[in-house]
Amino acid sequence: MTVAAIIFVTFLFAVAAITFFVLKKAMKMAIRAAIVALILLIAVVGGISLWMFGTNTPAEKPPANIKKSR
Numbered sequence: 001m002t003v004a005a006i007i008f009v010t011f012l013f014a015v016a017a018i019t020f021f022v023l024k025k026a027m028k029m030a031i032r033a034a035i036v037a038l039i040l041l042i043a044v045v046g047g048i049s050l051w052m053f054g055t056n057t058p059a060e061k062p063p064a065n066i067k068k069s070r
Contacts, residue, residue, distance in 0.1 A: 005050035012043030 016039040023032045 002051055002054075004054065005047040008050060009043045009047035012039055012046070016040050016043070 016036045019039060020032060020036045023035065027035075
């Protein structure tokens with residue numbers, strides 16, 4: 001899940017950068033910075049949660065059926 005967290009954060013950083021430059025002429029700096037800060041906050045929180053709560057271990061196998069010989 002570490003790779004997923006890194007990819008998620010990197011993707012949202014790219015989205016934040018693109019959003020910042022797309023909104024360059026349309027909005028004032030404070031609003032633009034708030035939108036980018038929100039996207040970056042989501043990226044950091046999502047990345048941390050994927051890293052902390054994600055699992056790399058495969059699912060446990062059920063116990064094997066043992067037949068008793070007579």
